[in-house]
Amino acid sequence: MLQRWLCLVFLIVLHAPAHAADAEALRKLLDARLEQAAAAGFSGSVLVADGENVLFERGYGVADPASKRAVDVNTRFNLASTGKLFTTVAALQLVQQGKLDLDATVGRYLPDWPIADVRDKVTVRQLLLHTSGLGSFWGPDFEAMRARLQTLADYTPLLAKPPAFEPGTGWQYSNTGFQLLGLIVEAASGESYYDYVARHIFAVAGMRDTGYFAIDGKAERVAVPHKGGAGEDRFDAFAVLPEPRGGAAGGGYSTPRDLLRFHRALTGGKLLDAPRMRLLFAAVDLPASTGGRPPHGLGLLRIERNGDVVYGHPGGARGIGVDFRAARDSGWTLVLMSNVGDPFAMALGGDLARLVAEAGGADLRFPRPGPRGGKPVAVRH
Numbered sequence: 416m417l418q419r420w421l422c423l424v425f426l427i428v429l430h431a432p433a434h435a436a437d438a439e440a441l442r443k444l445l446d447a448r449l450e451q452a453a454a455a456g457f458s459g460s461v462l463v464a465d466g467e468n469v470l471f472e473r474g475y476g477v478a479d480p481a482s483k484r485a486v487d488v489n490t491r492f493n494l495a496s497t498g499k500l501f502t503t504v505a506a507l508q509l510v511q512q513g514k515l516d517l518d519a520t521v522g523r524y525l526p527d528w529p530i531a532d533v534r535d536k537v538t539v540r541q542l543l544l545h546t547s548g549l550g551s552f553w554g555p556d557f558e559a560m561r562a563r564l565q566t567l568a569d570y571t572p573l574l575a576k577p578p579a580f581e582p583g584t585g586w587q588y589s590n591t592g593f594q595l596l597g598l599i600v601e602a603a604s605g606e607s608y609y610d611y612v613a614r615h616i617f618a619v620a621g622m623r624d625t626g627y628f629a630i631d632g633k634a635e636r637v638a639v640p641h642k643g644g645a646g647e648d649r650f651d652a653f654a655v656l657p658e659p660r661g662g663a664a665g666g667g668y669s670t671p672r673d674l675l676r677f678h679r680a681l682t683g684g685k686l687l688d689a690p691r692m693r694l695l696f697a698a699v700d701l702p703a704s705t706g707g708r709p710p711h712g713l714g715l716l717r718i719e720r721n722g723d724v725v726y727g728h729p730g731g732a733r734g735i736g737v738d739f740r741a742a743r744d745s746g747w748t749l750v751l752m753s754n755v756g757d758p759f760a761m762a763l764g765g766d767l768a769r770l771v772a773e774a775g776g777a778d779l780r781f782p783r784p785g786p787r788g789g790k791p792v793a794v795r796h
Contacts, residue, residue, distance in 0.1 A: 436775035456644040459753030462671035466746030478638040480650035491668040492752035495730025497737040498665040503714030524602040542592040548578025549591040564659040586704040590664040597663020620680035625669040640734025643755025671750035736760025747777035
């Protein structure tokens, strides 16, 4: 009898959650902070989950300033750079299938790429690590082409630039590099980027509310980006339509619940096998960056805490803010998606991560960008 009792105690301890939070106390803390943010002009949707249990899920503000349609948990938001997570997983799936070599150069997959220093020197791994020397394609040329950017190939004139430094010798966050990585996914898979991620990531994970904008720049239930804040102009929408489809560097749309589904599918082994999972979450050696850098891993933010790996990816643009962060093993997840510029979503996400940690949940905070780390705060992309 004693032996059976000891076995029962052992099983209870074995399956006990790694972070025992007071769920009701946490909900009150989150609600108070977000009500404060809403009073300051925040508009968006927030979800916090402890493994399989969704502890908090609420919408705030307006999805469309013109109609005053309220944000709810089914509102879709622009993903911005958080969409890079899908590109990273797609690349590792192709590695798993033997169709992609992380240490091969761009030229193996895109032999006609017009910039020799990229074609012959930049590797797939360097694109994932932001060490390629390629920068960003945003700017006047992008704005002039915005309405015509419907396929990844349409971006080629914006991407065909030489590296700013010898590939592998420095670190610079690179939207150009990830869009180029999307072209490599297309070449290696034989599918368009949009079809590939829809079939092999969204469908597998059950992400029914995630996708990319139609050719007219529209999609149903998508929140309209606007200024926010507490001024009289808080409902002024940003003139961003027609919206480009987005792609491998980010964009498209999703919901907090779908990003939770992505996290569960990824860490549950539905999207990658065990060797590729270890590769995704492994520590990496990165060169120093004079401008400082957040704790990047292979295509995502990454930091180890108490034997677990906290990962994620933020995203932001005018009137758009996303903060996705989760713990690989414990399953704690925090997703904030916003359609205003003020309050700034990633700073607010850092506040919410602090409250989760203080309430006994996983510590999902990322340290300040810089070669020596620092105080845990939100990271801006």
